[in-house]
Amino acid sequence: MERVLMKGNEIIGEAAIQAGCKLFFGYPITPSTEVIEYLSANLPPKGGTVLQAEDEIGAINMCYGAACTGNRVLTASSSPGISLKQEGISFAAAVELPMVLVNVNRCGPGLGGLGPAQSDYFQSTKGGGHGDYRLIVLAPSKAQELYDYTMEAFDLADQYRNPVMVHTDGFLGQTMEPVVLKERPQAPDVNKDWIVTGAKNREKRILASYSLTNEVGEANNIAWENKYKEIQDKEQRWESFHTEDAEYLLVSYGTTGRICKSTVLNARKKGIKLGLIRPITLWPFPEKGIKPLLNQIKGILTVELNTGQMIEDVKLAAECKVPVKLYRRQGGMLPTEDEILENLEKIFQPEESGEVRN
């Protein structure tokens, strides 16, 4: 298998092609633009379609239309652009359309800046648009995961008939790293007897989310709720790093999840039994990764690039059994591995008993 050096956003584009994505609709916005650029150059020669829409609202609704026909479709944008797409994402969730959305996060509210941030965690995991729906949200922390998770996002979208978001940032999107361009794994065998392709030799189909009958409305919501519960049950994913004997735990994803691995190794050199849970699915949040550790750990530090968003889910998972604290940088700034450790030590004052060999 080929190992190549590619920019993060281009890796997303290549993964989409490998996953059999047929259509891309988008609108340029830094720091996600290389996705549409890469696909503009590389998808049409393979028989796919790339269309630069009039705006983000147009792009997401084009995805909505294409998804109704059963073809794999992708859009990519960055925070303000994702805000514009929220109406369409809500509609796609309601019609249960498989599609993949990439948010290469910018920082801050408003136009904000381009540096790495996780300020859209709430937007990605708590609905974002109107109504009561959930996206499956995957958070890569390195180039290979950008590739692997993007490919898998298409399968999950098809499997659950639900939009799936790849939640990344400008640091990962703009960095060149080696990646192995694996072949597409076997796509799941999914039922497509709901798509619209013209009512030939069958009853007509309507794909819409309009219901003025409250009884129907409630039944729809219960059906969606059951699907979300199934996803929560089956699809929580995380990476455990030195958690077996951990007395303290970092919880961090994406770019900071990657930095936190160094923090864990440095802490262990100082004799602090530190571990890391790196959520891979932000929704469903991997509480199953945290709960079994609650009886052995003395404190949890979430490391985030926002004012503290994921910490709310970590606290729910911790069930008030251990203190959960936050260390965060914002506005495009990244913490160093040392400053994370310094803050962990300041907050929890762990005993340092010589190097832990584990």
Place this chain on the structure above:
Amino acid sequence: MKKVFERTKGLSDAHFTFCPGCTHGTIMRLIAEVMDELNIIEDTIGVSPVGCAGFCQDFFTCDFVGAAHGRAQAVGTGIKRSLPDKMVFTYQGDGDIAAIGTQHAIHCAARGEKITSIMVNNAIYGMTGGQMAPTTLEGMKTTTSPYGRDPISVGMPMDFPKIIANIPGAVYVASVSVDSPKNINKAKKAIKKAFQVQQAGLGFALVSVLSTCPTNWGLSPVDSLKWLRENMLPIYELGELKETEEVKSL
């Protein structure tokens, strides 16, 4: 004795949920008959909007996708780009296409998107109960212009098909009315041509249809048609506003 007028198989058995006398039903009949005559019912995917027009998804016998308010042409674009061999049409009210969805309408035309759009202009927002539309006439009273549309504050009504006709990618733009049998027949011809333009892959086609809203105009269905003739026809010029040479030779 033979049937010279019957319900087309382009329409389902469902009764229209519109108010009595609302000409949405007439326009939908024309579209359904055109689809039947062109033998494309099984190859067509309609896109329904938000507003009274949104109910249309229940009345046709072709596949349908329901769009968010104003997004029908973006959704139609996605369907057409995914299935270029299928026929795609949008059915939208004046508020949907000429207010909240203006950007999609203009760029759909600019791209020469090979879809057909039907715009229903009744100069008012019907579903929400009679608010001002981009097409509301000067001085016309609505619940959000209770003293009459004031051009100094909110501008003059938009003649939307004329705006679209200026865009190169729009190859066929017609403005028609369903106020009389003669105009209804002309409207059908325009709708048919707009579908044929798509079949021939020539570009974007728009048919704007002047329609009534007896309930929110506060008039009887018969008086509504009279009001349309006396007040809307002088403002919204009827006719084929744009027809490229290729379309003419169809």
Place this chain on the structure above:
Amino acid sequence: MPKAIVLEKYCKSCRLCVDICPMKIMSITEKTNERGYFVATCIDQDKCTGCTLCATVCPDVAIEVYK
């Protein structure tokens, strides 16, 4: 003989057929359909010319015409 048949379940009593009929033979009756509308009917089929104007203007596609 030409005739105009009203499909009663679709009729909404809007009177557009009554207004347009050149022979003035369409009328709203006292009979109601399942939705409570007084339905239109042709009150003098002998005079019907089968011109289809009533069906053309009917916004509920509730009239069929034979000729």
